[in-house]
Amino acid sequence: MLTTLNRIFVAQFYTKNAGTFLVILLIAFGFLSSVEHKALITAALGSPFFLALIFVLWGLYLLKTIAFTREQLTAPEHLFLQTFWLLPTPQRGVMWLIIQTSLLFPVIGYAGWMLQIAVSYQRWDSFSAIVLFILGLILAGSLAADYRLRHPAPSAIRLPRLALKLRYEFFFPAYWLKHEPLSLLLTKAFSGLLLAGVCRLYPTDDYDQRLLLIGLLLAVLAHSQVGGQVSAFERRYLLILNNLPLSWIQRFGRYVLTYGLIWLPELLILVRNCPAEVRLDYVVWLWLTGWGWLLLLHSLAYGHAILPERWLSGIFAGFIGGLLIIMFGLPVGAWLALGWAGAAGSWYRSFTRPVG
Numbered sequence: 001m002l003t004t005l006n007r008i009f010v011a012q013f014y015t016k017n018a019g020t021f022l023v024i025l026l027i028a029f030g031f032l033s034s035v036e037h038k039a040l041i042t043a044a045l046g047s048p049f050f051l052a053l054i055f056v057l058w059g060l061y062l063l064k065t066i067a068f069t070r071e072q073l074t075a076p077e078h079l080f081l082q083t084f085w086l087l088p089t090p091q092r093g094v095m096w097l098i099i100q101t102s103l104l105f106p107v108i109g110y111a112g113w114m115l116q117i118a119v120s121y122q123r124w125d126s127f128s129a130i131v132l133f134i135l136g137l138i139l140a141g142s143l144a145a146d147y148r149l150r151h152p153a154p155s156a157i158r159l160p161r162l163a164l165k166l167r168y169e170f171f172f173p174a175y176w177l178k179h180e181p182l183s184l185l186l187t188k189a190f191s192g193l194l195l196a197g198v199c200r201l202y203p204t205d206d207y208d209q210r211l212l213l214i215g216l217l218l219a220v221l222a223h224s225q226v227g228g229q230v231s232a233f234e235r236r237y238l239l240i241l242n243n244l245p246l247s248w249i250q251r252f253g254r255y256v257l258t259y260g261l262i263w264l265p266e267l268l269i270l271v272r273n274c275p276a277e278v279r280l281d282y283v284v285w286l287w288l289t290g291w292g293w294l295l296l297l298h299s300l301a302y303g304h305a306i307l308p309e310r311w312l313s314g315i316f317a318g319f320i321g322g323l324l325i326i327m328f329g330l331p332v333g334a335w336l337a338l339g340w341a342g343a344a345g346s347w348y349r350s351f352t353r354p355v356g
Helices: 002-016 018-031 034-045 048-074 076-086 089-103 105-120 124-150 169-177 181-204 210-221 226-237 250-274 280-301 308-327 332-352
Strands: none
Touching: 002 089, 002 181, 002 308, 034 048, 034 105, 048 076, 048 089, 048 105, 048 124, 089 105, 089 124, 089 332, 105 124, 169 181, 169 226, 169 250, 181 210, 181 250, 210 280, 210 308, 226 250, 226 280, 250 280, 250 332, 280 332
């Protein structure tokens, strides 16, 4: 029974929210190193107000797990779980405690780090508060799940939901984050780790800036499938888009903002890991170059039924060609101009090309 519950609640929770966790990790560790995090934790251990703010964030995360559990319990495909309440209360309670502990693992992991630092500084008051609060979170989540199991009526307690009105530029990023989190996680993890690794490798030998360009090339190619995903998303959910009275430059401007949002985490990574030997403005030029080449890939893929084998062959050929050109020393400014000019020209040509 526990295996089934883990698959329904724990595995699906982390799969569904993989993109959200990735964004949080990029924000939390993109700017702050482990030493800076330790300094923040030390400050929180000595400040009741700061510690209370951390508890509030953990409480919000608990509400998210509770909402997900309630949603899963009322899903039509999980109605068989209503028989779960027939188990003896102690056995059912232990299972809920295990499930809720698994759902709270990110919070518990961070709390464990705080407890370790609290022991080293002998802050036993903060240590006790953290332990009691974590136990309270686990118990509250378990009780809420069991209450929902025993009271399955949808008209029971409802958690408040925040509704936000999104601009068009946020449609695909929000969809990608919510409905295809694994694709987002793999794309951004590969791209981010690659850029961070190249930046950290740079000072270890007599490398020049071509190494950073090679890393940028690979990071852009990691996003090569995004243009097709955007096109498929719009064909499925935004059928009226092509009939809107928008010029090609207006449409292109919206995609510029969309891809700027998608490419934004790479800017945080590049700035955070910028080698001391490289000027910060060069890193910003690199990021702008990647932005333009993402738009070029989008313009080439948008609205075209390209066989995956041909697309992969083109990407591989592009990598070999780009690598050779980088080795011959083409500067980043030229790459920037080629990417943006090619994106605008390709989009204009595809948009103004007569049908038939």
